[in-house]
Amino acid sequence: MGESETQREWTKGAGSQIDWRGRAFEGICLGSTLFGILMVLVLLVYVTLDAFAITQPGTAPWLDWGFLTSAHSRFPEEAGIYPALIGSIMMVIVIALSAFPVGVGAAIYLEEYAPDNRLIDLIEINIGNLAGVPSVVYGLLGLALFIRTLRMPSGSVIVGGFTVGLLILPIVIISAQEAVAGVPDSQRRASYAMGATRWQTVRNVVLPASLPGIMTGTILALGRAIGETAPLLMIGAAATIFSAPSGPFDRFSAMPRQIFAWAGQPSDEFQYGVLAAGVVTLLAVMLSMNAAAILIRNRYQRQ
Amino acid sequence: MADDPIDGRTGAVSRRNVLAAGGAALAITIAGCMSDENPNEGSGNGGGGSGSGDIVITGSSTVYPVTVAMAEEYEQENDVSISVDSTGSGGGFENHFIPGNSDINGASRPISEEEQQAAEENDVNPIEFQIASDALTFAVNPEADWVDCLTFEEVAQIWGPEGAENWSDVRSNWPDEPFELYGPASTSGTFDWVTENVIGEAGAHRSDYEGTEDDNIIIQGIEGSQYAMGYFGYSYYLENEDAVKALAIDNGDGCIAPSLENASDGSYPMARPLFVYAAEESLQNEAVADFMRYYIENSSSELVSEIGYVPANEDLVEENLTKLEEATGGGSSEENASGENTSEGNASGGD
The missing domain is CATH 3.40.190.10 (Periplasmic binding protein-like II)
Structure with a gap:
């Protein structure tokens, strides 16, 4: 620490030219950082203005309680997102319950049990590759596997959840692997030293210590899952449905699918007002999921 | 030193309980819906005989606004779940209607011969109803x-x-x-x-x-x-x-x-006809037949012209209704088992 301070002193004293370059570089890096935040702010301001019709004083806000509790209508003032909102939430539950155990199981195997050989290396590389496969390809996989081969009902919550679950599975595995790898070896050794078996060590030491990290990674992945549109188009999720699904085998529509359908409507009220209200709802759900992830992380890291 | 694992363990137990409870809840939900499932699947293949149930509609993005408007109005009076997807005429035939996964497919052109053949090979018998015209x-x-x-x-x-x-x-x-x-x-x-x-x-x-x-x-x-x-x-x-x-x-x-x-x-x-195709097998399901009857009867109303299409004229409505009754095999007389009051009202209104 002392060394870096002397270095800074030296830089300051070494003439204005070097200082100027350093400042410029720092400025560019700061600009890059702010760029991301700026874009999110522009998006949020833009859709929020549209959703609450702030720039059009005569118009009632598009996003109100009625929007959240009613179904699509051909009259923009009456259109709502309720069935798609419930559809999205049910789909996320299916995703969480299907991707979480498989992902965590894979991560624990790879970190705690797997031998150090080429096959395991190959598997790990492929999990990384899978994380980069375009989502529309997962949609085709879901169509071929769940609907055509396993004859599950097309456009149902369970098919949507399984398909998008496959999509986020690599992300869940990788983040869970990092969380498991982050458990200090000394804790494992302490457990073994007390006579615990490997199973007891995983159950009592590794899993509890890594669970906050696993949960955070999974919830962030679910945040991505709730916004996926392309796989839902492929598996035949409905553009518009008037009643919320009552079980996982019912047909459903999800928020991004409904928003996409509104974007194709001819009238401006749908393309700007209703669409923006849908986007704000989707963002609100997604951001609250991310907030939950941060809360979980902070709560358990304090220990 | 012994404190750490114990602390971690008690925490884990409570979290595990939450997970277990969640899993059990889902298992119960799934189990509950398994029994519901059969009629739903049947509606796609024309098996189901129950009055209420799902109606699955796919097809042309041009016909989509009409179908959505019909579905919106119909759902206010009837206890069914209608899902409408906009897949394009051909996409809807190929991926949903011909495999038997949708009951009704909208089309902004007549069904092609290949599609007709493929449907027949799959035991799906498409019945054509022209419901509006568009000025391209x-x-x-x-x-x-x-x-x-x-x-x-x-x-x-x-x-x-x-x-x-x-x-x-x-x-x-x-x-x-x-x-x-x-x-x-x-x-x-x-x-x-x-x-x-x-x-x-x-x-x-x-x-x-x-x-x-x-x-x-x-x-x-x-x-x-x-x-x-x-x-x-x-x-x-x-x-x-x-x-x-x-x-x-x-x-x-x-x-x-x-x-x-x-x-x-x-x-x-450049006026062109707009169609919906219903699978004859699906029309044996009273819910689908009743919705289709409603759709045809209202295809001459301002519901269609408000969207920007030319409504069907009375002759066309009559012709479509006759076609529908033939396809259901006089099915409207069997509706006493489960048909709602409104469906009977609609049926008699059409005669």
């Missing part, structure tokens, strides 16, 4: 003051496979500037209709145009350039009358502008 609209930028009317031949010359490069290639007094063309993608029924009825050969369309599934993109493209042209359904023109200029079409009887009146009296040459 060709439009240019409002600043394109040199053009107000095109002949049928000129349209074919511009959009055909060896399409004209410059405006001046079509008429010499038009500007010597290249066309910027926007139109529907080749999966669209609108595209199929234009190639078969205007250009004269199925699938023959120039390929150097901007093809899109989203008609709003066509409008935006036309708005963006003085030398642009595009085509789409009349409802999109109605919403964008200030942004683009619709062209009149001359098929030998002078220039006729696109409008609902001109399309319904048959004078506008």
Whole structure:
């Protein structure tokens, strides 16, 4: 620490030219950082203005309680997102319950049990590759596997959840692997030293210590899952449905699918007002999921 | 040293309980819905006999707004769950209707022979109902003051496979500037209709145009350039009358502008029929048959004209109702088992 301070002193004293370059570089890096935040702010301001019709004083806000509790209508003032909102939430539950155990199981195997050989290396590389496969390809996989081969009902919550679950599975595995790898070896050794078996060590030491990290990674992945549109188009999720699904085998529509359908409507009220209200709802759900992830992380890291 | 694992463990137990409870809840939900599932699946394949249930509708994005409006009105009076997906006419036939996963498919063109055959091989028997007409609209930028009317031949010359490069290639007094063309993608029924009825050969369309599934993109493209042209359904023109200029079409009887009146009296040459196809097997399900009856009866109402299409006339409604009764095999008499009051009311109103 002392060394870096002397270095800074030296830089300051070494003439204005070097200082100027350093400042410029720092400025560019700061600009890059702010760029991301700026874009999110522009998006949020833009859709929020549209959703609450702030720039059009005569118009009632598009996003109100009625929007959240009613179904699509051909009259923009009456259109709502309720069935798609419930559809999205049910789909996320299916995703969480299907991707979480498989992902965590894979991560624990790879970190705690797997031998150090080429096959395991190959598997790990492929999990990384899978994380980069375009989502529309997962949609085709879901169509071929769940609907055509396993004859599950097309456009149902369970098919949507399984398909998008496959999509986020690599992300869940990788983040869970990092969380498991982050458990200090000394804790494992302490457990073994007390006579615990490997199973007891995983159950009592590794899993509890890594669970906050696993949960955070999974919830962030679910945040991505709730916004996926392309796989839902492929598996035949409905553009518009008037009643919320009552079980996982019912047909459903999800928020991004409904928003996409509104974007194709001819009238401006749908393309700007209703669409923006849908986007704000989707963002609100997604951001609250991310907030939950941060809360979980902070709560358990304090220990 | 012993504290840490113990602390971690108690924490883990409570979290595990939450997970276990969640899992159990889902298992119960799934189990509960398993028994519901069979009739739902049956409706796609025409098996189910229950009055209420799911109705699955796919198909043309042009017919979609009509179907959604019908479904919206129908759901207010009836206890069914209708899902409407916009997949394109061909996409809906191939991926959903022919495999037996949807009950009704909208189409902005008649079903093709291949599709008919494929459906029959899958034991799906499509029954055609024409429910409205559309005035297909060709439009240019409002600043394109040199053009107000095109002949049928000129349209074919511009959009055909060896399409004209410059405006001046079509008429010499038009500007010597290249066309910027926007139109529907080749999966669209609108595209199929234009190639078969205007250009004269199925699938023959120039390929150097901007093809899109989203008609709003066509409008935006036309708005963006003085030398642009595009085509789409009349409802999109109605919403964008200030942004683009619709062209009149001359098929030998002078220039006729696109409008609902001109399309319904048959004078506008680009009027095209819009269809829905119902699987005969699905119509044995009283819920599907009743919705279809409602759809046909209301296809002559302003519900259709408000969207920007020409409603069906009374003769067509009568013809469709007869077709429907034949397909259901007088099924309306069997509805006493589970049909709602409203469905009986609708049935008698139609007679």
